[in-house]
Amino acid sequence: MMKATKHLMRILAAVLAASSVAMLAAGCDDAGSGGGNASGDEPVTIRWYQELRGIDPDTDRVLKQIEETLNIEFEFVASPGGSEEQEQKLNLMVSTGEKLDLVTMLSGVDELKLQWVEDGVLLAYEDYLTENHPNIKSILDADLYKYLKIDGKSYFKPLPLEAGNRGYIIKQDWLDAVGLDVPTNLDEYYEVIKAFTYEDPDGNGEDDTYGFFVAEPYGSNAFGFIARSFINCGCWGGDWVELADGTVTQFVASDEARETFRFIKKCYDEGLFNKSFVNEKDAEGKMEDLMVQQRIGMMDVTGVTGLLRRYEDAGMEADLTYMPPLNKADGSQGTLPHSGGSWGFHIIPKTCSNPEKVLDFLEWSLTEEGRALTAYGIEGVHYTDTTMEGDIKVFNVNKEEMEKDWNTADYGYSYPLSWGGPNYSGGYIPMKENNYDFDVAYPKQELWNIPDNLGTAFDDLKVRNAQYAQVFPFQASIDQTVMADQKLIDIEIQGRTKAIVEPAENFDANWDAMLEEWMAAGGAELIERGNEVWAELQAE
Amino acid sequence: MATAKAGKLAPQKSNAKRAALWRAIKKYKYFYLMLAPVLAWYIIFCYGPMYGVLTAFQDYSMSRGVFRSPFVGLEHFRTLFADTLFWRAFRNSVIIAVYRVIFEFPIPIILSILINELRSSWVRKVTQTLLYLPHFLSWVIVASIIVTFFNPDTGLLAAVAELFGAEVPPNLITPGSFRALLVITNIWKEAGWGMIIYLASMSSVDANLYEAAYVDGANRFQRTWHITLPALRSVIAVQMILLAGSVLRSGFDQVFNLQNPLVMETGDIIDTYVYRTVTKENEFSYASAIGLFNSVICTALLLLANMLSKKLSDESIY
Amino acid sequence: MVIKSKFNAFDVFNIIFTILVGLVIFIPMWYIFVISTSTYAAYIRDPFHLIPTSFTLQEYARAVLKTKEMLTALWASVRITVTGTVISMMLTILGGYALSKDGLPGRKILFRIFIFTMFFGGGLAPTYILITKLHMTNTIWALTIPGAISTYNMILMKNFFTSIPSSLEEAAKIDGYNDLQILFRIVLPLSKPVLAAISLFYAVGYWNDYFGALLYSSSQDLMPFQIYLRNLIIVNSAAMRAGVQTGPSAQEQFKMAVIIIGIIPVAVIYPFVQKYFTQGIVLGAVKE
Structure with a gap:
């Protein structure tokens, strides 16, 4: 046996030696595969890591138009969806130095991405920006995104996202049936969900309704709505809140969190929402179905197109109304979640052979012309013209033409790459019209839409949301020292879920136990550190 | 081992041995020819990247690569041994593995024997095909179906319970039930698939044996016991040994998709724990240390x- | 020679048991099918029903006709599965057969070298670098060769070959066959059940794999069905969670239809493979 092991080791050593020689040899032919050159008439190839969402780059007319306009040629590295594995693939490609000119990264700037910067695999935008790129510069220098700079340089160019990207709607017909108004504070809210649950608001004679629905165990949207009538916060776990005295603490450690979950616990015991919520996984589509099925009375939405389409498919009328955030106990206005200002980033790896050209492309996509092309396609083909309906610019779309280039059943009548591609989501941010001051232009975002979506009472959903949307401390910050680690988040989520489902008399004991464990696991130091950083920020 | 023994012997004997070995190698030359591409594959695709295990002893960053990342010795292992959440996950993995061995392992064997004993050949075929289908559903889908079926308001279980005047509790996936749920759902999904190898082995039993036993007056139970089972013995042993070597790492997809925040105490396994730490905290080296462990x-x-298998049944995988 | 035995209590038990097991498997599968053929209105009326109240194939039509993505993906999966299974079977047969020879000098060491890789691997990054350096990315080879041998399957194969009586091979030797000829002319024809089973294991492994394609393929042509399915079911939620307006998320009936479409190919193939498992049995126990 011993001898055999020795042999094995010897063979292993030989194998390892052989394979590393092979690796070195293979490594030699790696150099010198640069793309096209800027000068001359040859189109410059841009190798772009991007989700394609069913678009065929060989035939897609929008892409062809972009390529002609800018004398470029796209070579797509198709990234399959925004999953965890996609992250792994991106990490492998970027960190092993695979040739890429541009990356659309649909995830946050975390420790891994900061490692890239540290290891020098990304280019800094400032090193290549010229006076030809005022739009990009305006975004990078925006006050809203100042937290993204690393030693004064930008490596991550955000794709802006409307502030008020998520709001709440409630069934008007149910409110009428139970004789109540849209709730304005927590007491009224409680009354409404109770009536929705027990007074048969859909009039089918059965006890089959809930006040609201929780679509994932964190309950960040449904629970968050309640929590924000106590304090402005996030509800994902590991989020910060600012207290009345100007200091910060983690939401979980605040008294408001305890009261929030005490209220939720009461709702749970009275069956006002789905008790099996712990087993739901991002059940947004399911929630829309439940609305149509007349089983729940309200939900959070990022848009109503999908929901209205489901109503239509079922042959039913939607009678919905906007539900503003609840007032706090002292009568002041509660808040809605803020998007943090962006979703996704453009990064340029150092393997990029022509950064200027990539910047030209990104710059163009932020102009009104570029934005229109990437949102609704080619004028005269995919849409006939535009008209103004009040504040809204309406694109009169040509559905048959759109059908030819993309799958409208899945992506609707806007270009699939209109968000999370070359461009941001929503309408048009008039940077040029506002002297390239992004912070001024951002709230003035022009609404763009298609005729189908008009007159639904939710045309201006995002504008209404934006009135209430508020960031919480360190939201979207990339400072890793103020991030709760996974262990803390686990304790928080598991603890609060347990407090909801276990007997009511144990609520405080459960909450205390969770808090104690959380503090001991590093929570106390985190709060201390957070306050130091917060004080520095306030001093600036 | 011929070569290993050679060294101990006196020179002249050693020479004779060497000659014998050389003759043996020559005799088996076609087999070495067969093994050549296989060995090459293992060397290139398994041992080529093997240097990656070094990352467990480094502060590894992918962009620096193995050769430029700093070494930190056993630091990650020290962290690991002090990590209570890791030990909880480890304990859960072991317990779940034991459950799997006890409850999941015998089911495909029993099922394949029972199905083999079915008289009507079309019933046998239909059942086999049906049993094998759930293997092709991913755990994401199975998990969502389970939630639908367990739904206390609208699910099938609620409907059945109603017939008996009972009520389904709001949540059936609890710390107490979670491990049982893992075993049951895995049996549902994989038992039919697991049968295949046993069915294949059974079908190669010499039919004459059955006839001879029949003539000797053996009944069906006796025939199964004395002919079918012994024919399966070697494949059962191999399956068991391989299972022993893989139980700790099996079932990520299943556990991850069925988990909820309430069941972590009994249901967080090593793989789900690693998944959370690596994807969210960039701790590649730590994960690689756990992997090595x-x-x-x-x-x-x-x-x-x-x-054990060699001692008890004279079966072993090599 | 016919084996006859009385229809007894065991048969009754066995049939009832089989029916019960069958039902437990069948009901959820049936549920998926019923939903996939429901109209949205019927689904909304009662999201959980096992007795169809409507029938439409519009979701299937939508999947097959409107999105050519799915057909491209299915075709890619077929190519990957066939190519991969052929490569895998060749290597596994060669390895398994050679290892089944007890007298082969070095056999034990080789075996250990192979088994070692079941537990120790270099991890993602070194493998990725290797595949890139070999210029295999974006080819079908990157999706087939790196995972070509499952040591587990090779052990099963070797185990089976060991059980073949050596007298047959010795007889062939006398007839002047060399070892390669013996393998292909004598041993393999005798091993149909295990060949069928292991081909099935490999084929299904390739059919279900998505991670390889995710890492090593950047072109739409090589995106297999499983990736399409995952995108449909999992990925939409990432964008929705972030609060970005995506297209209308896929409805339940559409998801179910796609799941069924994914199962059809394997369900159709199985009976053909199954034939090889039952051959021996038909000759033996249940000749009535």
Whole structure:
């Protein structure tokens, strides 16, 4: 046996030696595969890591138009969806130095991405920006995104996202049936969900309704709505809140969190929402179905197109109304979640052979012309013209033409790459019209839409949301020292879920136990550190 | 081992041995020819990247690569041994593995024998095909179907319970039920698939044996016991040994998709724990240390199972 | 020679048991099918029903006709599965057969070298670098060769070959066959059940794999069905969670239809493979 092991080791050593020689040899032919050159008439190839969402780059007319306009040629590295594995693939490609000119990264700037910067695999935008790129510069220098700079340089160019990207709607017909108004504070809210649950608001004679629905165990949207009538916060776990005295603490450690979950616990015991919520996984589509099925009375939405389409498919009328955030106990206005200002980033790896050209492309996509092309396609083909309906610019779309280039059943009548591609989501941010001051232009975002979506009472959903949307401390910050680690988040989520489902008399004991464990696991130091950083920020 | 023994012997004997070995190698030359592409594959695709295990001893960053990342010695292992959440996950993995061995392992064997005993050949075929289908549903889908079926308001279970005047509790996936749920759902999904190898082995039993036994007056139970089962013995042993070596790392997809925040105490396994730390915190080296630790345990289990099997039944995988 | 035995209590038990097991498997599968053929209105009326109240194939039509993505993906999966299974079987047969020879000098060491890789691997990054350096990315080879041998399957194969009586091979030797000829002319024809089973294991492994394609393929042509399915079911939620307006998320009936479409190919193939498992049995126990 011993001898055999020795042999094995010897063979292993030989194998390892052989394979590393092979690796070195293979490594030699790696150099010198640069793309096209800027000068001359040859189109410059841009190798772009991007989700394609069913678009065929060989035939897609929008892409062809972009390529002609800018004398470029796209070579797509198709990234399959925004999953965890996609992250792994991106990490492998970027960190092993695979040739890429541009990356659309649909995830946050975390420790891994900061490692890239540290290891020098990304280019800094400032090193290549010229006076030809005022739009990009305006975004990078925006006050809203100042937290993204690393030693004064930008490596991550955000794709802006409307502030008020998520709001709440409630069934008007149910409110009428139970004789109540849209709730304005927590007491009224409680009354409404109770009536929705027990007074048969859909009039089918059965006890089959809930006040609201929780679509994932964190309950960040449904629970968050309640929590924000106590304090402005996030509800994902590991989020910060600012207290009345100007200091910060983690939401979980605040008294408001305890009261929030005490209220939720009461709702749970009275069956006002789905008790099996712990087993739901991002059940947004399911929630829309439940609305149509007349089983729940309200939900959070990022848009109503999908929901209205489901109503239509079922042959039913939607009678919905906007539900503003609840007032706090002292009568002041509660808040809605803020998007943090962006979703996704453009990064340029150092393997990029022509950064200027990539910047030209990104710059163009932020102009009104570029934005229109990437949102609704080619004028005269995919849409006939535009008209103004009040504040809204309406694109009169040509559905048959759109059908030819993309799958409208899945992506609707806007270009699939209109968000999370070359461009941001929503309408048009008039940077040029506002002297390239992004912070001024951002709230003035022009609404763009298609005729189908008009007159639904939710045309201006995002504008209404934006009135209430508020960031919480360190939201979207990339400072890793103020991030709760996974262990803390686990304790928080598991603890609060347990407090909801276990007997009511144990609520405080459960909450205390969770808090104690959380503090001991590093929570106390985190709060201390957070306050130091917060004080520095306030001093600036 | 011929070569290993050679060294101990006196020179002239050693020469004779060497000649004998050379003759043997020559005799088996076609087999070495067969093995050449296989060995090449293992060298290139398994041992080529093997240097990656070094990352467990480094502060590894992918962009620096293995050769430029700093070494930190056993630091990650020290962290690991002090990490209570890791030990909780480890304990859960072991317990779940034991459950799997006890409850999941025999089911496909029993099922394949029972189905083999069905008289009507079309019933046998239909059942086999049906049993094999759930293997092709991913766990994401199975999990969502389970939630639908368990739904206390609208699910099938609620409907059945109503017939008996009972009520389904709001949540059936609890710390107490979670491990049982893992075993049951895995049996549902994989038992039919697991049968295949046993059915294949059964079908190669010499039909004459059955006839001879029949003539000798053996009944069906006796025939199964004395002919079918012994024919399966070697494949059962191999399956058991390989299972012993892989139980600790099986079932990520299943556990991850069925988990909820309430069941972590009993249901967080090593793989789900690693998943959370790596994807969210960029701790590649730490994950690789856990992986290495896991590998060592698995190898030990495999060797142990192999040794036991050799002692008890004279079956081993090599 | 016919084996006859009385229809007894065991048969009754066995049939009832089989029916029960069958039902437990069948009901959820049936549920998926019923939903996939429901109209949205019927689904909304009662999201959980096992007795169809409507029938439409519009979701299937939508999947097959409107999105050519799915057909491209299915075709890619077929190519990957066939190519991969052929490569895998060749290597596994060669390895398994050679290892089944007890007298082969070095056999034990080789075996250990192979088994070692079941537990120790270099991890993602070194493998990725290797595949890139070999210029295999974006080819079908990157999706087939790196995972070509499952040591587990090779052990099963070797185990089976060991059980073949050596007298047959010795007889062939006398007839002047060399070892390669013996393998292909004598041993393999005798091993149909295990060949069928292991081909099935490999084929299904390739059919279900998505991670390889995710890492090593950047072109739409090589995106297999499983990736399409995952995108449909999992990925939409990432964008929705972030609060970005995506297209209308896929409805339940559409998801179910796609799941069924994914199962059809394997369900159709199985009976053909199954034939090889039952051959021996038909000759033996249940000749009535």
